[in-house]
Amino acid sequence: MxxxxxxxxxxxxxxxxxxxxxxxxxxxxxxxxxxxxxxxxxxxxxxxxxxxxxxxxxxxxxxxxxxxxxxxxxxxxxxxxAPPIESQSPPAPILGNVKHVIAVASGKGGVGKSTVAANLACAMVKQGKKVGLLDLDIYGPSLPIIFGLNEQPQMTQDKKLIPLEKFGMKVMSFGFISGNETPVIWRGPLVSRMTEQFFRDVQWGELDVMILDLPPGTGDIQLTLTQKLRMSGAVIVTTPQDIALADVRKGADMFRKVNTPVLGVIENMSGLVIEGAVDGGISSITINGENIEVDSSGKFRFKMDLFKTGGGKKESERLGVPLLGKIPFSTEIMSATDAGVPLTQKDPDSPLGQIYLNIARDLMSSLD
Ligand SMILES: Nc1ncnc2c1ncn2[C@@H]1O[C@H](COP(=O)(O)OP(=O)(O)OP(=O)(O)O)[C@@H](O)[C@H]1O
Ligand SMILES: [Mg+2]
Structure with missing residues (x-):
């Protein structure tokens, strides 16, 4: 040997x-x-x-x-x-008053990271946490839309930005600073400086948890983050298609390399839920050859798989991390997001709201 x-x-x-x-x-x-x-x-x-x-x-x-x-x-x-979280020396001063930093990431764009990040943040507020949500997508910030925010943050005397407050949490996005119309083409080094500034020059105060909404991929921003910050872990968002999974792997492997634990995988747009209502004493309807029950008030709920399912499960098994949850494709989620009030904020008790609340609770307990 x-x-x-x-x-x-x-x-x-x-x-x-x-x-x-x-x-x-x-x-x-x-x-x-x-x-x-x-x-x-x-x-x-x-x-x-x-x-x-x-x-x-x-x-x-x-x-x-x-x-x-x-x-x-x-x-x-x-x-x-970087050693595992619990063994590290005092937190880097760059975010000294923040207990946990969780990155929401994906290898591929458009899988629903920002929607997941916003809903989890709302869920954590409902669970009594002091929450910060930082949108790090410098090229395409989504927080101004998702939270319906169009204000400029104020500045303190020592030139620190004061994060905006919405839904009981502190929020910051490049979109608040740049104005929404300007497409921003920045070179890598500037992006990483900007990212750093979001931690150093924003008055976050004391937080239990900060959620980072990352841009897709494994570029400069992710690297800066992992170099400058002590992250408690990363959550990877995926869709059920295999093609997306190949990209997820890249993201997960990157976090692995820099010793940031992958806390879990969330399968988003996992099947389609249709909720509707019919008039006049109908007790069942047929959709796609399937018999769907209608309740006494005329309402029905139908779930259908859009893609080969089980991708998130396979991926989470490969990574040895939990599948934190499956969120169906839902017009409610989409319209809530587009209207500037995430579903978990608008309707936490709905079945969909409960999915986000459960994921948030599991995440927090895996950290504490
Ligand atoms: N579960 C869902 N059901 C229906 N629509 C969804 C769901 N999740 C996200 N969406 C919608 O999909 C679109 C993309 O979502 P989102 O912006 O959260 O993705 P993203 O991964 O952050 O994208 P990007 O890579 O551009 O940052 C949005 O219009 C959003 O409302
Ligand atoms: Mg996004």
Missing amino acids: NKEHVLDHLKSINYPGFSRDIVSFGMVKDVSLDGDRVTVHLNITSQNEAKKEAVIKSIEKVLSEHFKTVSVEISGDAPRQ
Whole structure:
């Protein structure tokens, strides 16, 4: 057995509580071999002794099949790469008063990231959280439309922007600054500076959670984010088509590389829900050959799959992260968004509103 083989074995060990292995986390500093003796040098800054113990136990278990003596040495200097959340030193001052930062991302455009981000933010407010929502889509900001906002943010005396307040949360978008009509073509470096400014020069105050609505893809902005910010995790939005999934993988792999946990996958536009009403004592109707019941008040609800289903499930299994939920294609979601009041704000008790509320609750509990 050489070092490479040992590392391969160590890759089978996940850091407790994470779906990521100790090697890709950068926790394995060195491996030294001496006959039938192996020493694994770890670099773990976490103060959590139970987790360190668990890692040591797993290493001993995995390597004792191949070596007579297995020793593990742990040091706690600053790791080479970003360590898991709980083990990091105090949060970067850039967003010091924000407990959790969650990025909503997708490899492909138009899958419903902004809609998901806005609805989750509304859901979290309803669940009593102090929420910030930051639209980082500099090329095509959506927050002004989704929240029906068309105001300029005020500036403090020390030249910090004061985020707008809407639906009980703090919101900021490039769209508030630029005016909605101007198409913005910026070069990469400027985009990343702009992104940084959104954290540094906006008076966010204390927040339980900040939701970032990312532009699609894996470009400069995502890189800046992961370099400048300590993110609690990323949520990947996908649609059921396989073609979109190939793009999702790219996004997920990027977060993996920079050690940002992927908290889960949301399958959006997953099937079509039609809700309607008929007059005059009809008890059932037929749609696409399917018999649909009509209730006593004449209302009916019909769900149909538009694409091959199960994409989100497959992808989430591959990534080893939960499928956080499936949101159907719904004209209610679309019209609520286009009218400037997200559905979860307008009608939290509806079946669709409940889907967002459940996802938000699961997300928050996975963080706390
Ligand atoms: N579940 C849904 N049912 C119906 N329409 C939806 C749903 N989710 C999003 N939409 C609609 O799809 C369109 C695109 O959604 P959205 O802007 O949220 O996507 P996006 O991923 O943020 O796009 P971009 O990549 O351009 O930022 C919008 O018109 C939105 O109202
Ligand atoms: Mg968007």
